[in-house]
Amino acid sequence: MMGFEIVILWSDVLIWLLVLAGIGVGVLIAKNPPLLAAWRRVGANRVGMASATILLAFIVIGLLDSMHYRLQLEGKPGQKASYAIEVLSVLDAIAMPLRTRNEKTYSAPFATRLYAKETMDVPGQGTIRDYPRLKHGGKHLGENEGDAAADAGFAAFKAMVLALLGWLGIYGVIAAVNRKKGRKIFFGERTFAWDAVLVTLLLILLIAVPLFTLSSQYHVFGTDKVGQDVLYQILKSVRTGLIIGLVTTLVMLPMAVLLGIIAGYFRGWVDDLIQYIYTVLNSIPGVLLIAAAVLMMQVVIDTHPQWFSTAAERADLRLLALCFILGITSWTGLCRLLRGETLKLRELEYIQAAQAFGVSNGRIIVRHILPNLMHIVIIALVMDFSGLVLAEAVLSYVGIGVDPSMTSFGTMINNARMELGREPVVWWSLAAAFSAMFILVLAANLFADAVRDAFDPRVA
Amino acid sequence: MLAYIVRRLLYAIPILIGVNLLTFALFFVVNTPDDMARMQLGVKRVTPEAIEKWKVERGYDKPLLINSAAKGLSTVTETIFFEKSARMFVGDFGRAEDGRDVAREIAVRMGPSLAIALPTFILGLLVSITFALLLAFFRATAFDFWGVVLCVAAMSISGLFYIIGGQYLISKIWRLVPISGFGDGLDAWRFLILPVLIGVISGIGSSARWYRTIFLEEVNKDYVRTARAKGLPETVVFFRHILRNALIPILTGVVVVIPLLFMGSLLTESFFGIPGLGSYTIDAINAQDFAVVRSMVFIGSVLYIIGLILTDISYTLVDPRIRFE
Numbered sequence: 001m002m003g004f005e006i007v008i009l010w011s012d013v014l015i016w017l018l019v020l021a022g023i024g025v026g027v028l029i030a031k032n033p034p035l036l037a038a039w040r041r042v043g044a045n046r047v048g049m050a051s052a053t054i055l056l057a058f059i060v061i062g063l064l065d066s067m068h069y070r071l072q073l074e075g076k077p078g079q080k081a082s083y084a085i086e087v088l089s090v091l092d093a094i095a096m097p098l099r100t101r102n103e104k105t106y107s108a109p110f111a112t113r114l115y116a117k118e119t120m121d122v123p124g125q126g127t128i129r130d131y132p133r134l135k136h137g138g139k140h141l142g143e144n145e146g147d148a149a150a151d152a153g154f155a156a157f158k159a160m161v162l163a164l165l166g167w168l169g170i171y172g173v174i175a176a177v178n179r180k181k182g183r184k185i186f187f188g189e190r191t192f193a194w195d196a197v198l199v200t201l202l203l204i205l206l207i208a209v210p211l212f213t214l215s216s217q218y219h220v221f222g223t224d225k226v227g228q229d230v231l232y233q234i235l236k237s238v239r240t241g242l243i244i245g246l247v248t249t250l251v252m253l254p255m256a257v258l259l260g261i262i263a264g265y266f267r268g269w270v271d272d273l274i275q276y277i278y279t280v281l282n283s284i285p286g287v288l289l290i291a292a293a294v295l296m297m298q299v300v301i302d303t304h305p306q307w308f309s310t311a312a313e314r315a316d317l318r319l320l321a322l323c324f325i326l327g328i329t330s331w332t333g334l335c336r337l338l339r340g341e342t343l344k345l346r347e348l349e350y351i352q353a354a355q356a357f358g359v360s361n362g363r364i365i366v367r368h369i370l371p372n373l374m375h376i377v378i379i380a381l382v383m384d385f386s387g388l389v390l391a392e393a394v395l396s397y398v399g400i401g402v403d404p405s406m407t408s409f410g411t412m413i414n415n416a417r418m419e420l421g422r423e424p425v426v427w428w429s430l431a432a433a434f435s436a437m438f439i440l441v442l443a444a445n446l447f448a449d450a451v452r453d454a455f456d457p458r459v460a
Numbered sequence: 461m462l463a464y465i466v467r468r469l470l471y472a473i474p475i476l477i478g479v480n481l482l483t484f485a486l487f488f489v490v491n492t493p494d495d496m497a498r499m500q501l502g503v504k505r506v507t508p509e510a511i512e513k514w515k516v517e518r519g520y521d522k523p524l525l526i527n528s529a530a531k532g533l534s535t536v537t538e539t540i541f542f543e544k545s546a547r548m549f550v551g552d553f554g555r556a557e558d559g560r561d562v563a564r565e566i567a568v569r570m571g572p573s574l575a576i577a578l579p580t581f582i583l584g585l586l587v588s589i590t591f592a593l594l595l596a597f598f599r600a601t602a603f604d605f606w607g608v609v610l611c612v613a614a615m616s617i618s619g620l621f622y623i624i625g626g627q628y629l630i631s632k633i634w635r636l637v638p639i640s641g642f643g644d645g646l647d648a649w650r651f652l653i654l655p656v657l658i659g660v661i662s663g664i665g666s667s668a669r670w671y672r673t674i675f676l677e678e679v680n681k682d683y684v685r686t687a688r689a690k691g692l693p694e695t696v697v698f699f700r701h702i703l704r705n706a707l708i709p710i711l712t713g714v715v716v717v718i719p720l721l722f723m724g725s726l727l728t729e730s731f732f733g734i735p736g737l738g739s740y741t742i743d744a745i746n747a748q749d750f751a752v753v754r755s756m757v758f759i760g761s762v763l764y765i766i767g768l769i770l771t772d773i774s775y776t777l778v779d780p781r782i783r784f785e
Contacts (some may be wrong), residue, residue: 300495
């Protein structure tokens with residue numbers, strides 16, 4: 001039994017804190033009837049719940065990738081245990097074959113041979129130039145390489161049957177629970193869009209289970225320039241995207257809410273000062289401010305190598321710094337919105353009544369103003385997510401995004417940017433990265449729309 | 461009116477000073493010039509003499525804010541803040557790492573940037589408004605529904621995809637236009653078509669959806685009901701009354717980005733090899749040329765503030781109810 005040491009990266013801490021905060025907010029919402037009613041409207045929205053299911057699948061991948069450890073190196077007994085430099089996650093352990101079975105260079109999806117010809121010595125035939133067989137992709141086929149399509153098809157079919165059976169099991173449980181309450185899942189009036197959730201879940205299972213089983217024998221999305229499996233990179237990118245999208249909003253939220261409410265509530269010089277701060281920050285074009293801040297952060301990181309014991313920790317800190325920088329550049333919009341809304345709220349009768357009763361300012365803000373701004377905050381949170389995921393790709397392309405050693409959609413696209421110019425075309429890395437990002441962002445956008453419709457009925 | 465504009469301009473000065481102080485703090489206080497020198501010269505093999513030489517060559521050897529060695533006024537002027545940051549107010553941006561004058565370079569590169577950004581902006585606005593108008597006119601029909609679905613899908617695609625895919629399809633497969641580059645004078649149009657087209661397409665999704673909601677907000681207003689009650693045909697109500705009124709928020713909303721067009725687009729210019737300000741900025745970021753990035757931050761904020769002032773003026777021009785307070 002190999003020992004291991006649990007590694008807690010800063011981003012892991014934040015992401016699990018976010019999960020806890022999500023649960024806490026859920027409890028608070030359950031006690032607040034208007035918010036609960038709004039979330040019920042989201043729950044009844046089919047598109048909203050279908051996209052929520054997809055987002056949840058991404059979140060599960062991200063959470064699995066947020067539990068890190070380092071394996072113990074084999075040493076003599078009695079010696080002090082030493083640990084590998086490489087930091088692994090639970091996802092790495094599950095996807096072990098994907099991570100370790102690297103080829104030499106590019107290979108197409110489901111290929112059994114490399115993408116480029118090589119000179120090889122074959123016993124009996126002398127030196128020939130041919131496409132060499134892959135070390136791992138389709139290895140179990142042995143001599144019968146031509147059967148790859150049939151073999152993969154059959155394996156996929158078996159996996160799909162399995163997925164269908166699993167789905168039927170889940171469906172049975174949910175249907176039984178609902179029948180107890182006298183509700184139908186399909187057809188008829190619903191208070192929760194179980195039908196959308198189940199159909200989406202079926203689709204996810206029908207795609208994910210075959211992918212998972214096939215990925216142990218083939219490179220389902222091909223391999224990249226250094227022979228790494230593209231599917232593995234996609235899985236690893238999910239966490240980076242989620243952190244950028246979620247932690248950034250976590251960073252900007254306290255600042256935007258606090259300053260926005262204070263500016264709107266107290267007015268006068270406080271308002272002038274806060275308005276001045278956000279106008280200054282806003283007037284610097286976002287990309288340039290981020291570029292300047294990231295360049296400076298890079299200098300700090302490079303001049304203090306002693307801070308980090310592993311490369312993963314350094315990349316992790318850079319990711320968090322990027323979140324902070326994005327948060328600092330993006331809080332102004334929400335702050336302005338909240339300030340405007342607070343200016344309106346503070347003139348309403350119930351606030352003035354509270355002031356007349358001598359309720360302290362802090363209490364008015366927490367009890368009477370903040371709850372009435374929650375819908376704006378929630379809408380802003382879900383709307384920002386997709387934009388941030390897209391921004392990460394662009395920033396990484398420009399060279400001011402995440403650490404180049406960290407897998408993300410941006411670094412994948414950046415590394416693959418010249419591949420369409422090759423002959424024959426290497427399309428699979430780019431296609432996989434763009435489609436995974438598209439699915440994530442589309443789901444986030446649709447969910448955001450559902451949330452906005454439920455919380456803010458004014459906008460059509 | 462004139463007094464109003466003057467007051468707005470005066471109001472811009474403290475904001476510019478704030479931007480200047482912020483960039484100064486970011487570039488010189490968070491990291492000392494020593495750090496920058498080490499970064500540029502390579503972290504490993506660097507001698508104190510080399511750092512000193514690097515700093516003297518670029519004028520970074522002076523004190524940050526107050527030079528106690530100098531006398532009189534030059535205690536303030538012979539400092540990094542005055543020479544590198546404050547001089548930007550008079551258009552002196554210093555020299556880039558390759559020794560060229562940044563201000564000159566910016567003046568030369570503005571042309572190509574505008575040649576891309578201006579057509580993209582105008583065409584994009586026209587196409588998006590037209591599409592949004594059609595969606596709003598056929599509101600609550602299948603056309604509207606699928607149009608909005610298309611918009612949301614288009615919004616969810618990364619901007620990088622439009623560029624990479626467009627270059628691949630149009631330049632590599634169909635060989636219609638050159639893949640990248642830039643020409644002089646009128647010859648440049650061959651190089652401009654593709655980036656402009658891609659810029660327009662990649663912007664349609666979000667802007668058309670946004671303009672559609674503006675049109676729909678207008679549809680339920682009282683004057684529209686009055687127009688209908690007068691017996692005007694729906695097309696006249698829509699294309700004469702609603703269109704004109706909805707254009708006010710749309711056009712005043714885009715005024716703020718007009719000055720920023722001078723900055724060019726980072727992505728488009730770097731992908732298409734256009735020698736504009738966007739690619740200048742990207743190259744500077746990659747080469748860690750602090751002088752250029754600093755200058756672009758400053759120019760960007762000046763242009764943004766001009767945009768804000770223009771927005772306010774345009775509001776007062778189109779809507780006489782807003783007074784010059």
